[in-house]
Amino acid sequence: MGQQILNAIFIGSIYALFAVGYTLVFGVLDILNLAHSAVFTLAAAVAYTLVVNHGQSFWVACALGIVIAALMGLVIEYLCLRPLRRRRAPPIAALISTIGLALIIVAAIEQGRPGTLFSWLWVDGANPVTMPPGTFPNPTWNVAGLTLEGAKLAVIPISIVLMLILGYVMRFTQVGRGLRAVAENPRAARLMGIDVDRMISLTLVISSALGGLAGILFGVALGDISPYIGRDSVEVRGLAVIVLGGMGSIPGAVLGGYVLGAIEVLAVVLLGSNVRAGVAFAALFLMLVLRPQGLFGAQLRERL
Amino acid sequence: MDFLIQLFTDPIAFWSSHTLLISQIGINSILASSLFVVLYSGQLSLAAPGFMAIGAYASVLMDIYWHLPLALAFAAATALAGIVGVVVGLPVLRLRGVFLAIATIGFIEALSLGVILNVPITGEGLGLKNPDADPVSGIYIVLVSTAVIVFLLWRLTKGRLGYAWSAIRQDELAALSQGIDVPRYKLIAFVISAIVAGYAGAAEAHLFFILDPNEYGVPRTVQVLTFAVLGGSGTVLGPVVGALFLTIFPFIFQQAGDYIGVVSGIVLILVIIFRPQGILGRGGFAFVRPRWWPRPPVSAPSTG
Numbered sequence: 001m002g003q004q005i006l007n008a009i010f011i012g013s014i015y016a017l018f019a020v021g022y023t024l025v026f027g028v029l030d031i032l033n034l035a036h037s038a039v040f041t042l043a044a045a046v047a048y049t050l051v052v053n054h055g056q057s058f059w060v061a062c063a064l065g066i067v068i069a070a071l072m073g074l075v076i077e078y079l080c081l082r083p084l085r086r087r088r089a090p091p092i093a094a095l096i097s098t099i100g101l102a103l104i105i106v107a108a109i110e111q112g113r114p115g116t117l118f119s120w121l122w123v124d125g126a127n128p129v130t131m132p133p134g135t136f137p138n139p140t141w142n143v144a145g146l147t148l149e150g151a152k153l154a155v156i157p158i159s160i161v162l163m164l165i166l167g168y169v170m171r172f173t174q175v176g177r178g179l180r181a182v183a184e185n186p187r188a189a190r191l192m193g194i195d196v197d198r199m200i201s202l203t204l205v206i207s208s209a210l211g212g213l214a215g216i217l218f219g220v221a222l223g224d225i226s227p228y229i230g231r232d233s234v235e236v237r238g239l240a241v242i243v244l245g246g247m248g249s250i251p252g253a254v255l256g257g258y259v260l261g262a263i264e265v266l267a268v269v270l271l272g273s274n275v276r277a278g279v280a281f282a283a284l285f286l287m288l289v290l291r292p293q294g295l296f297g298a299q300l301r302e303r304l
Numbered sequence: 305m306d307f308l309i310q311l312f313t314d315p316i317a318f319w320s321s322h323t324l325l326i327s328q329i330g331i332n333s334i335l336a337s338s339l340f341v342v343l344y345s346g347q348l349s350l351a352a353p354g355f356m357a358i359g360a361y362a363s364v365l366m367d368i369y370w371h372l373p374l375a376l377a378f379a380a381a382t383a384l385a386g387i388v389g390v391v392v393g394l395p396v397l398r399l400r401g402v403f404l405a406i407a408t409i410g411f412i413e414a415l416s417l418g419v420i421l422n423v424p425i426t427g428e429g430l431g432l433k434n435p436d437a438d439p440v441s442g443i444y445i446v447l448v449s450t451a452v453i454v455f456l457l458w459r460l461t462k463g464r465l466g467y468a469w470s471a472i473r474q475d476e477l478a479a480l481s482q483g484i485d486v487p488r489y490k491l492i493a494f495v496i497s498a499i500v501a502g503y504a505g506a507a508e509a510h511l512f513f514i515l516d517p518n519e520y521g522v523p524r525t526v527q528v529l530t531f532a533v534l535g536g537s538g539t540v541l542g543p544v545v546g547a548l549f550l551t552i553f554p555f556i557f558q559q560a561g562d563y564i565g566v567v568s569g570i571v572l573i574l575v576i577i578f579r580p581q582g583i584l585g586r587g588g589f590a591f592v593r594p595r596w597w598p599r600p601p602v603s604a605p606s607t608g
Contacts, residue, residue, distance in 0.1 A: 086592045097576045104570060110565065279418065281417065289399075292403055
């Protein structure tokens with residue numbers, strides 16, 4: 001049971017870190033960025049490739065993975081979102097363009113085999129791989145019947161510290177005030193002298209960097225890196241998390257991440273592992289029907 | 305290109321060598337039409353694959369256990385999808401926009417992961433064998449019913465129901481104040497969409513000897529959404545054109561080989577950027593002058 005609680009906190013931290021980026025973009029733009037899970041996958045793949053195929057050290061690989069994820073944020077903005085904003089397209093068009101980008105990223109990783117165009121990015125095709133042991137420090141302890149893995153344990157403080165920093169930035173700095181102003185009312189923010197386009201780019205960079213970090217942590221600590229980790233593990237669960245927490249609310253997304261982790265682990269313990277995913281989505285469905293404003297009760301806005 | 309050349313020079317050989325593709329186009333068109341109904345009434349409901357699964361499993365199970373004739377099994381399965389549509393639609397339709405989309409994703413994931421994978425009668429993860437499948441004559445059923453469904457939906461949009469949906473899509477509050485019973489018309493749209501999707505499921509199940517439970521998840525719903533939005537959800541034919549275009553896309557671009565995923569992602573983004581209203585939407589190409597592009601010289605109005 002203790003092990004299960006630990007697992008819940010671990011996977012909850014990943015969900016929270018991923019969903020914070022999701023909800024940040026939704027809060028500012030009212031758009032679901034469906035390329036977010038592809039960025040999650042890409043960062044993990046880049047970190048793995050750098051270590052295994054290009055002989056970089058683990059820390060360099062992680063740093064570069066996050067940098068590339070952040071750059072993908074700019075790609076999302078300049079390729080998928082800004083052109084549509086300029087054309088005053090309906091939000092659903094942005095949904096499709098981010099789906100297109102996610103398709104490109106996942107297909108590029110999937111096709112990465114030796115001798116193909118993308119062999120510099122990935123050589124294992126659709127196969128799942130693990131970061132080879134020994135490339136990263138992973139001390140393991142046995143305490144009171146619990147197995148404590150260093151890599152998994154490290155995930156928890158890393159994500160908590162990052163989310164605290166994000167909370168501080170959003171609440172107390174000039175940049176954070178700008179972001180919140182744009183989220184509240186882009187037109188009024190522009191009139192107050194805020195560069196709205198720049199704030200949106202910044203949002204996507206922060207969001208994608210966090211998503212990429214979540215991907216690297218997930219891939220390394222769980223030992224599962226494949227072109228499909230984003231799609232299968234976090235894409236829809238991320239939606240569940242931001243709904244649980246209330247769309248656009250950052251503390252809500254953090255809490256929602258841990259709640260979802262707890263619900264899933266509880267479902268596994270009580271009902272067996274087969275129903276795990278089903279239970280999470282049943283919870284999501286009920287939550288939306290009964291309390292659509294989320295756990296934190298942010299005001300429900302009528303937008304599409 | 306070989307694909308198009310064969311289509312025009314030797315249609316009979318084309319038909320016999322691409323039967324699977326042609327029936328796929330039909331099924332995808334029906335599904336896209338199912339999504340069209342909800343989008344036309346202004347609701348972003350992504351539940352189609354869920355109702356599709358109900359139609360597919362119900363028709364095959366009724367055939368296996370009760371030996372119902374084909375038409376009766378189709379009718380019963382479609383009706384069941386409609387009934388589930390009412391049950392799901394009643395609570396869900398209070399939600400709007402992205403919230404509705406996420407709630408319906410919760411529904412399909414809870415159904416496919418929670419129910420289909422855990423109930424013995426559906427064959428669980430192994431899939432359900434369908435010994436009476438008939439891929440040869442099934443294709444005629446699919447093509448005829450595609451035409452009939454598209455025609456019926458076109459008639460619906462030209463009637464009282466269609467005008468009500470259109471009014472609700474453009475401004476729900478205004479529609480309400482004009483005396484339109486908004487919840488009722490929304491529910492009608494949702495249930496018609498469920499019925500059409502359920503029919504698509506039954507028709508597709510008739511084509512294959514095995515039902516794969518993984519077919520009815522989020523990737524499918526994303527695909528169908530892409531059909532509908534890319535084709536243009538303002539007219540009945542838009543989603544059909546989107547389904548046609550995206551289904552034959554891999555065959556037109558056969559040279560792309562393994563990179564078809566990357567190429568289709570790029571094309572998807574380009575189409576949606578230049579035609580945010582969809583391929584068949586109103587208006588021309590959405591060109592926007594980039595900032596670095598010189599402005600056309602404006603001649604000052606002559607004062608003489």
